[in-house]
Amino acid sequence: MRIRTLIITFAMALVAAAGARAADPAEGQAIAQRWCASCHLVSPEQERAMDGVPSFQAIAARGDLTGETLEAFLTDPHPVMPDMALTREEIADLTAYIDGLAE
Numbered sequence: 001m002r003i004r005t006l007i008i009t010f011a012m013a014l015v016a017a018a019g020a021r022a023a024d025p026a027e028g029q030a031i032a033q034r035w036c037a038s039c040h041l042v043s044p045e046q047e048r049a050m051d052g053v054p055s056f057q058a059i060a061a062r063g064d065l066t067g068e069t070l071e072a073f074l075t076d077p078h079p080v081m082p083d084m085a086l087t088r089e090e091i092a093d094l095t096a097y098i099d100g101l102a103e
């Protein structure tokens with residue numbers, strides 16, 4: 001009985017820890033490459049993207065990108081950009097990744 005309670009408590013702590021994990025720029029890069037690279041230059045290595053679309057580096061260099069602005073932007077996308085229905089976590093990862101490009 002007590003062991004079962006312990007296991008359940010441990011499992012719940014694990015789930016909570018997973019939910020509250022810190023934003024992961026590596027994950028953000030994977031998301032960017034999957035969902036954004038067809039239009040944006042998402043990394044310095046990428047050579048081709050759509051004309052007239054700001055690169056993620058240019059966006060990063062403006063320095064005004066936060067989780068909130070990106071989230072607001074992605075939940076109300078610009079006309080040419082598809083609604084990708086990203087989760088808050090994915091947006092946080094993306095923000096961490098794009099922020100890192102400014103360095």
Ligand code: HEC
Pocket residue numbers: 031032035036037038039040050052053054059070073078079080081082084094
């Ligand atoms: C189908 C093409 C397309 C895709 C896919 C796309 N974008 Fe865009 N994005 C654009 C265009 C075009 C603009 C610039 C025009 C505008 O702002 O309306 C833009 C602009 C932006 C901006 C700048 C907004 C500003 O304040 O100037 C951000 C940030 C952005 N995109 C993020 C993303 C992210 C993150 C993804 C992937 C999850 C993504 N985009 C995927 C086409 C796209």
